[in-house]
Every structure is written in C-alpha cells, then in structure tokens.
Amino acid sequence: MRQLIRVATAAMVGLILVAPMAAPAAAFPAPNQEEWWFDTFGIESDVWPLTRGDGVTVALIDTGVNASLPELAEVVLPGTDVVGGVGDGRTDTDTHLGHGTAMAALIAAQGGGSAGWLGIAPGVKILPIRNGGHMTSEIEATAIRYAADHGAKVINISQGDAAGLSDPNHCPAEVQDAVIDAVQRDAVILASAGNSGDQHNDPEYPAACPGVVAVGAYDHLGNAWQSTQRQDYVAISAPGAGVGSIGGDGWLYHYGAGTSQAAALASGAVALMRSRFPNESARRIVQRVIATVTDLGPPGKDDQTGYGSISLRKALTATVPADAPNPVFDRLDQVLAARRVQSTPSATPVASAEKTSSKVLRDLLIVGAIFIVVCAVYPLARIRPRPPADRPPTSPGPDDRSPQHGPPPPSGPTRDQGPPPERRW
Template sequence: MRRLLRAAAATAAVGLALAPVVPADAAVPGPGPNQWWFASWSIQKEVWPVTKGKGVTVAIVDTGVNAQLPDLKPAVVPGGDVTGKGGDGREDFDTHDNGHGTGMASLIASQGTRTGFVGIAPEAKILPITSPSVNGPYTGKAIRFAVDHGAKVVNLSQGSGGADAYPNQCPPELLEAIKYAAEKDVVLVASAGNDGNVDNKPNYPGSCPGVLAVGALARDGKPWASTQRQSYVTVGAPGADVGWINKAGHAYDSGAGTSQASALTAGAAALLRSHDPKMTARQVVQRLTNTAKDFGAPGKDDQLGYGVISIPRALKQSVPANAPNPVYERLDKVAGTTKTGGGSSTAPSASKDDSGSGGLLLIGGIVVVVILVGGGIFLLLRRRSSSSAPPPASSMPQNFGAPQQSPYQTGPQGQPYGQPPAGPPFGGGPNPPPGR
C-alpha cells in the first residue's frame, strides 16, 4: 500500500504565537497565514457567505482521526473500523505519516480552535473510518460503511500501484462498492498518486470507474512534479505547499501530495452538497469538472485533468445536463447502464466522444440513414475521447483564483514517508495532545 502524503521542507517558521487561541465556542477564525488556497478560491468572500458545509457528512477512509483535538472534536462523529480491531475511527493509528487521517480531516473541517489552521468546510461533519490498507475487500467495505452511515462524500487519500492487475484498473470487490455508492448518490473522491515523475503506475482507487481522481497543483500555478500522469485524472486541486494538522495537534505550514488535493476536493463537494441538497452526486462531479480552471498543458491533460476546481464558479454556475461527466461515463460503461436526465453521464458532449467526431451533424446523418434503410437501428453514442476538452477557456473562471504571484520556494521533495515537514509547525513548537 502506498500512503499518498509527501512532506516538503517548510521554508519559514510561522508561529501561531502570533495568532491567539480561539475559544471552542467562538466562530470559526480565518485561515492560517500559509493557507494560500483560501485566497485563491476566495473562500471567505465568495464561498463561506453561501455555505460552510452544514448538513453534509464527509467520510475519511484512512488511518483514523484524532477526535480529541480541539480543532476537530466538534466536527468528528463516531465512525468505524474495517480492520477487525474494533473502535469507531476516532483514534489515529498512523505510524508512517504522523497522522495522515487526521491531516485530511483538518483540511476539510478543522475549526482552527487551537492552531488557527482551518478547513474549507468547517460546518461539515467528519465520519472517520479506519482502513489503512488499500485493497479490494478493505476499501470496498469501508466505502459501504460510509454509504450506510450517512456520508454524502467519501474521501480516499490513499492508493495502491497495482491497478493494472485488474480489469478496469479496479479490484472487483472495490468496483462493486463503488457501484453501490453511485446507486446511493454518494460522491467518491481519491488522490491520483504521487509517482508521476518516477514509475507513474496507475493507482487505485483513483483509477477506478466512478471515482473522481484528483491531481496536485503547486502554489506557483504549475502541476506538482510528482503528481500522477494518468488518463483517469479528472481534476486538480492544491496539493503542493499544503500543510495539515497531525495527530498530535501540530499544524505544519507545508507539505506535498495528491492526498491533500483529494481532501480539498472532497471538502469542495461537501460545500456544493450543502448549498444545494437536491444536487445529485453525478451533478456535483459534473459541476466540478466543467467549471474547473485550466492550468498546466492547455486542454485536458493527464496531470490536472480538465483543470483545477473552482469552488466559487461551481457554486454560481450551472452546466448543461449533457456536459461531460467522464467519471460516471466510465462507470456506466463498465456497469452496462445508461443514465439520462440531470447530470447524465451518457448524454452527447462535444468534449467526450470515442467516435472522434460528433455533434448534431453526425446524429442527423445517422437519422437519415435510419430512415433510408427502414429503421430498426439503435445507435448509442458514447462520447469519451481522452483528447477532448471541457468548455472553452473564455468560459472558465478568471481566477481559481489565480495562485498568488509572490514566489513560494519549496524545500526538498522525496523525504521518507512518515516524516513531518522539516520546518516548525504553525504553533512554533509542540502542542500536547489535548485530553491526554
């Protein structure tokens, strides 16, 4: 199993001695000084006045979450453990990344109570599910648990490089659980992988049909060097120069990995579902895909997919019912089903077509042929061209917002997994785990 979190050396000590401890019952504070994605997404100005994630539960399938931390205690609800050890997920058993599951939860729903590090959907609830091993039975069971216990979004910031060993790049047990989640209207988000500049093997569950796979963007507006280069990558999100809170309650100011990109995207999905509870899982994924901001190589690419998600635009802009929805198109193809209506995954789209042509002229030509030969011909057009692009750049959000222009130097990449950033935590020193 590959844990998808790489620590980058922090470049500056940011002391939250400068930021006072926030009382537990106070309003959620603003973000920490190095949480640059807040400004880029205009979270405080355009997102939080509309939604903070209230009413949505996000499952974290990971190493567990330390629910005793003041930053997370109000958000974390009892979850489960699919390893057979028992427990309800509210303890982080990570021994490699010093609290991977806690870190992902902090990016989504931290209250900033002790550290000042705030999640993008602080009113969402976190359902922790301990499942540190990535394989068909464990991960599939974890997804089913999440679905059956009220999660509307599931984050899978983990992966295995053995995807090519399975049909559809997905273990059969896991694929069945993904189908179950789709039937129950639950969004699944996963990290794309952290070996794009090494062996670049497809990682599941990100490679599985029906899962929104997320690549990592750096603060300089470029794809993170190690983000996976795979056709299954659908969107991107901040992943390099992105810190987290570890299980001991330390908030670090930097780190790198598609894990963080996945968690932030899961938080974005929670914000959309909170804002519009009638929006289906298919529509959420379709909206995030078609309102993304094109970064990296022009058009759809294998590092950031259709672009970096834009939460303000996704909240404000609707998209056509037949807009591209490659995540569910692929799942429907595997499942042998056709979905129509809002968020249709099989509706015609100029940016997804295996035929290499398409549009109304092709459809009209087929109709003429059908009439000429006397009918009885049924043609199903599936639009899945990997070289096609989402809506033109002119319709993209003008800022993702745009990454901040000031340079932000990263430290050396490739530190051993499990090592926290070399720089000091936000707090300037250890904070003892509360309640211990």
C-alpha cells in the same frame, strides 16, 4: 429635530436587529497564514457567504482521526475500524504523522488550538473509517460500503495502491462493485491520483476506478506538482504542493506535498457544493465540478491536472447545462452497460438450444418406436415350424447364415482385411 431623533433611533434599532444576523459570518477565526488556498478558492469572500458545508457528512477512509484535538472538537462522528474491528475511528493510529487527522483538518478544522488551523468546510461532519493505511481490495471495498451505508454524501480516500495488471480499468472487482453501490446511494467518491508520477507512475486504485473522481495536485502558482501521477484517469486537480496541516499530535506540519492533500481539499469543496445544492444528485454534482474547472497546464485535459483546477467561485454560482460533459460517469456507465450485456443471455444460443432439444426428443421417440417394434417382432421371428415327424431335419445350405448355424465369425481382422479403421472425433 424630533424627526432626526426618530430617524437616528430607527437606524440604531435597525443596526441592533441586523447585527445578530451577521454574527455567524464571524464565528470562525481567520485561517492560518500558510493556507494559501483560501485566497485561491475565495473561501471567505465568495464561498462562505453561500455555504460552509452544513448538513453534509464526509466519510474519511484513512488512519483514523484524533477527535480530541480542539480544532476538531464536535466535528468527528463515531465511525468504525474495518481492520481491527475495535474502535470507532476517532483515534489516529498513524504514529508517523497522523495522516487521517491531517486530511480531516484540511476539510473541517474549526480554528483555535495552538495552530489555528481552519478547514474549508467547517460546517460538515467527518465520519472516520479507519483502515490503518492498509490498501487491500477487500478492506477498501468494506470501507466504501460502510461509508455509503451510513449516509456519507462525500467519500474521501486520500490513499492509493498499484492495481493488478489483469484488473479491468486498473480496479479490483470488489472495489468496483463497492464504488457502484456507493454511487447508486448518491455518494461522490474522490481519491488521490498518486505520488509517483516522476518515478514508476503506476496506475493506482481506487483513483483509477470508473465512478471515482481522481484528483491531481498543483502548487500556489498553478503548476502541476512534479510527482503528481500522469494518468488518463485524472479528472481534476486541487492544491497539493506546499500544503501543510495539523497531525495526530496536534502539531502543525508545514508545507507538505501530495495528492492526498489535493483529494482532501477537493472533497471539502464538493461538500460545500452538496450543501449549496442539496437536491442535486452525485452525478449532477460531479458534472458541475467538471463543467466549472479552471484549465491548468496545456490547453484542454492533461494527465497531471485532468480537466483543470476545481473552482468553487464558479461551481457555486454557475448554471450548468443538463447535457454538459461528465466523463467520470461516462466511464462508469460503460462498465454498467458491459455488465448488462454479460448478464443478458443471447437470443441465438437460446433458439439453438431449443432446436437441439427438440431434435433430441424426436430422435428418442423414433428410437423408442423402433425398439418397441423390434421387441414385438423378434420373438415371432425366432419361432420356426417343426419338421414332420417322418422326415429328418435338413442341413443348412451354403447361404444360411443365421446365428444358430454355420461357422463362427472370425475373432479378429484377417490378413486381407487390415487393421480396424481409426476413430476420429
């Protein structure tokens, strides 16, 4: 009996010691029943036991974030306003819906509030960068650089605009420069692919920019959303049809649709990976994402869902070979290689220039020598002996054509000479 009591007591002590260790798993409430992607990604069962995104900052380039909502309390860092230059981004200026707040809630909402909304990566911090919904290339480049300068490991851009036809890769030069800078600072950039796939389907930046992970949208059945962009730059896809969120006013907006939501959820997924693998570079994380997708639509890559749906179950546990394909960074490497070629002077023009310079110098020396000789000889040639005093000077003969004697040369072409020859360059 005493032995049983000792065993029971030890078991109770063990339970008491273990119970506090399990508490963090129950820290967050259950997601709203509309958040069907929690099951798709296996968030509660497979993902959160491994990571909730702690230690990762996600920059949100959007309309600002209402940081006073209970679902986002203590999650939103002071950011910036790259349009007005006033404010820290923690106010959503989108009066229609509160686009930035909605994207932040999909990533990092804490539950609670009237909607009980929960993000897939509640351990991350949101860095709001307000651009007011304005998509000029200068503003976008400034926002991306600010995100990189302030340590964001993930940059979410749930926006897009049609790029000029003359822009290489449909990406303005200043935005491409900012993307390169951010990637070199170890940030993963994700952007919405666009919402006009069933209309004009124009290529959009920054999704089209090499080095950016462009995200298409699908519904709860795994079908591509009808309006998701159909472009070859689409790399992956994520839930984007039938996806609501809380707006800037704190109200729940039901069952929205767009590649904005898909990019936000993909950004949250990448933040979870960066937390799980803190020593992996941005290049390696993107390689991991693409190597572990679940194929959707036609077999292989397609222009709506890219290489497939992001799969957190596989991405967080799989061993990805070092030589696995990485088409997003392959495009970026091509841009960087082209720039190196343009900035490196060719050996042939340099040699040619040196040869030409040497020839010119030689010719100048020869001309200079001739000039010196002429200057020395010419005065001597002009000295003529005086005739004897008792003899008159002789008249010039018919063959004497020195400049001082004889008739002046004709002032223009004669009839027999014809017009002067045409000059050709």
